[in-house]
Amino acid sequence: xxxxxxxRGIGKSFGGLKALDGVDLDIHQGEVLALLGDNGAGKSTxxxxxxxxxxxxxxxxxxxxxxxxxxxxxxxxxAGIATIYQELALSENLNVVENVFLGREVVRRVLxxxxxxxxxxRQRVDTLLRELDAHIPDPLARVGGMSGGQRQAVAIARAxxxxxxxxxMDEPTAALAVAETRKVLKLVxxxxxRNCAVILISHNIGDVFEVADRMAVFRRGxxxxxxxxxxxxPDEIVALITGAHPDARTADLAA
Amino acid sequence: MKLTxxxxxxxxxxxxxxxxxxxxxxxxxxxxxxxxxxxxILQFSTVLALVSLGQALVVLGGxxxxxxxxxxMVSLVAILSMLAVRAGLPGFLLPPxxxxxxxxxxxxxxxxxxxxxxxxxxxxxxxxFLYGGLALALTGGGPVPGVPAWLFPFGRGTLGLVPWHFxxxxxxxxxxxxxxxSQTAWGRxxxxxxxRENAARLAGIPVSxxxxxxxxxxxxxxxMAALVTLAWFGSARPNIGQxxxxxxxxxxxxxxxxxxxxxxxxxGVLAAVLFIVSLKTAMQFSNIATTWQVGAIGxxxxxxxxxxxxxxRWNA
Ligand SMILES: Nc1ncnc2c1ncn2[C@@H]1O[C@H](COP(=O)(O)OP(=O)(O)O)[C@@H](O)[C@H]1O
Ligand SMILES: [Mg+2]
Numbered sequence: 001x002x003x004x005x006x007x008r009g010i011g012k013s014f015g016g017l018k019a020l021d022g023v024d025l026d027i028h029q030g031e032v033l034a035l036l037g038d039n040g041a042g043k044s045t046x047x048x049x050x051x052x053x054x055x056x057x058x059x060x061x062x063x064x065x066x067x068x069x070x071x072x073x074x075x076x077x078x079a080g081i082a083t084i085y086q087e088l089a090l091s092e093n094l095n096v097v098e099n100v101f102l103g104r105e106v107v108r109r110v111l112x113x114x115x116x117x118x119x120x121x122r123q124r125v126d127t128l129l130r131e132l133d134a135h136i137p138d139p140l141a142r143v144g145g146m147s148g149g150q151r152q153a154v155a156i157a158r159a160x161x162x163x164x165x166x167x168x169m170d171e172p173t174a175a176l177a178v179a180e181t182r183k184v185l186k187l188v189x190x191x192x193x194r195n196c197a198v199i200l201i202s203h204n205i206g207d208v209f210e211v212a213d214r215m216a217v218f219r220r221g222x223x224x225x226x227x228x229x230x231x232x233x234p235d236e237i238v239a240l241i242t243g244a245h246p247d248a249r250t251a252d253l254a255a
Numbered sequence: 256m257k258l259t260x261x262x263x264x265x266x267x268x269x270x271x272x273x274x275x276x277x278x279x280x281x282x283x284x285x286x287x288x289x290x291x292x293x294x295x296i297l298q299f300s301t302v303l304a305l306v307s308l309g310q311a312l313v314v315l316g317g318x319x320x321x322x323x324x325x326x327x328m329v330s331l332v333a334i335l336s337m338l339a340v341r342a343g344l345p346g347f348l349l350p351p352x353x354x355x356x357x358x359x360x361x362x363x364x365x366x367x368x369x370x371x372x373x374x375x376x377x378x379x380x381x382x383x384f385l386y387g388g389l390a391l392a393l394t395g396g397g398p399v400p401g402v403p404a405w406l407f408p409f410g411r412g413t414l415g416l417v418p419w420h421f422x423x424x425x426x427x428x429x430x431x432x433x434x435x436x437s438q439t440a441w442g443r444x445x446x447x448x449x450x451r452e453n454a455a456r457l458a459g460i461p462v463s464x465x466x467x468x469x470x471x472x473x474x475x476x477x478x479m480a481a482l483v484t485l486a487w488f489g490s491a492r493p494n495i496g497q498x499x500x501x502x503x504x505x506x507x508x509x510x511x512x513x514x515x516x517x518x519x520x521x522x523g524v525l526a527a528v529l530f531i532v533s534l535k536t537a538m539q540f541s542n543i544a545t546t547w548q549v550g551a552i553g554x555x556x557x558x559x560x561x562x563x564x565x566x567x568r569w570n571a
Contacts, residue, residue, distance in 0.1 A: 093450040103458035105440035114440040
């Protein structure tokens with residue numbers, strides 16, 4: 001089966017700085033792929049290119065085998081790639097249902113005005129939250145009063161309803177308490193179970209080993225290793241990240 | 256909670272202010288409570304209500320939104336449309352022409368803000384002087400007479416105690432805007448972009464286009480207000496919109512709209528408009544000079560902003 005996304009030879013330069021260099025990576029549906037690496041390794045830059053937030057300097061992205069060029073996050077969203085920007089993407093003065101449908105409300109046109117179809121939206125959100133097993137007691141409560149984990153659930157429900165087939169999460173648990181982190185990791189597995197592809201960036205090796213099917217380690221803009229979870233150990237991954245692993249040394253020499 | 260409490264606190268303040276005003280009047284000027292005074296309050300409320308609604312929309316849309324040109328637009332629309340009538344525009348086209356002209360002047364503000372990226376405060380301060388100055392320059396400061404007489408009943412007549420323009424303009428536009436804000440996707444977009452512009456943009460809301468339309472709407476409402484002054488006074492006066500920027504801003508803030516955008520409703524604004532006009536009328540009634548009335552509005556504005564600071568601190 002063709003991978004949902006194939007990235008080939010992706011490079012990105014900021015002036016003289018090579019933030020990414022010749023990255024090849026496949027992303028499959030129904031699979032959680034974790035991106036690991038030190039700060040500045042190029043993980044965020046890579047997912048921003050996938051999400052249409054920045055163009056690559058070199059290389060090609062293929063979606064289901066077809067080459068694509070995203071001019072904006074909107075283009076990427078149309079191709080089924082949804083990014084969960086952490087705090088930024090929710091409006092705290094609006095409630096859960098309003099946030100899930102913000103910008104793409106379900107409406108009925110009467111006299112030229114887009115009248116909201118509240119019941120339809122409410123029902124859809126109830127279904128999504130139930131499927132995600134998200135613990136949000138009141139979908140009509142404002143997002144402003146919710147915990148970090150609940151906000152992630154709202155953002156994920158939004159991504160799913162947009163028909164997201166690849167959901168990108170850049171450090172979704174960085175600011176969360178332990179119990180909240182557990183819930184978000186559960187949501188990540190739910191997404192994969194629904195045959196979504198998920199890219200998860202996280203610094204927490206424990207979290208990554210709990211949810212990821214596959215891991216890719218970035219170092220100084222290059223992808224230096226790719227491992228199935230069953231075929232590796234936390235120690236090996238940490239060694240790859242820090243540069244203590246022989247593969248990492250070889251990569252450093254080659255650079 | 257924090258998000259709603261601010262407008263709510265102000266609505267409460269408005270309620271207290273109303274009670275205080277009514278109490279004082281009942282004690283010291285019971286003659287105030289007569290039908291003729293109520294009728295006069297409504298008569299004077301229409302113009303302020305219309306421009307305050309535009310002001311409220313611009314402020315709600317956030318991005319430091321403010322429309323200081325509302326009064327200047329009323330003046331210039333009144334002058335331009337009467338000059339057009341004198342230049343041969345058929346009288347029956349005066350109403351649509353005035354409203355359209357207002358929309359065009361509002362479009363000017365909107366383009367300065369959304370296309371040139373000027374700070375709304377600066378852009379509309381510029382057009383306050385530009386539009387206001389033009390109204391004076393075109394007329395040398397004098398009125399332009401010649402409003403078709405068939406318009407007078409609209410400006411001066413009432414149904415019971417309620418002026419026709421209040422019934423025909425104020426009530427419908429407030430109800431329409433309230434419905435749009437609460438029941439349509441557009442209203443949601445305005446609240447979202449007013450509160451968190453970044454989130455709104457990421458969600459795909461055409462923020463700049465919506466904001467442009469808010470300034471245009473403010474202009475259209477100023478055009479309606481200008482038409483009311485024409486039908487009322489029978490002539491165009493180049494300074495008719497004086498102080499409306501200050502009074503409309505006071506009405507918007509006293510009425511519970513957050514100056515930061517995103518929160519508030521329009522019926523609070525209407526209640527605040529009626530309060531401000533009643534306060535001015537009461538001062539007139541008590542022979543307090545007009546200059547003091549402007550000072551009182553300024554004081555009211557400061558009072559509301561002080562209460563805001565306190566509420567924010569309590570919630571922080
Ligand atoms: N917009 C930018 N302009 C210049 N340099 C950038 C920009 N974005 C990222 N970089 C640089 O690219 C490198 C990779 O950054 P990033 O992808 O954010 O790393 P990571 O997410 O793995 O921590 C870093 O050296 C960073 O400073
Ligand atoms: Mg990063």
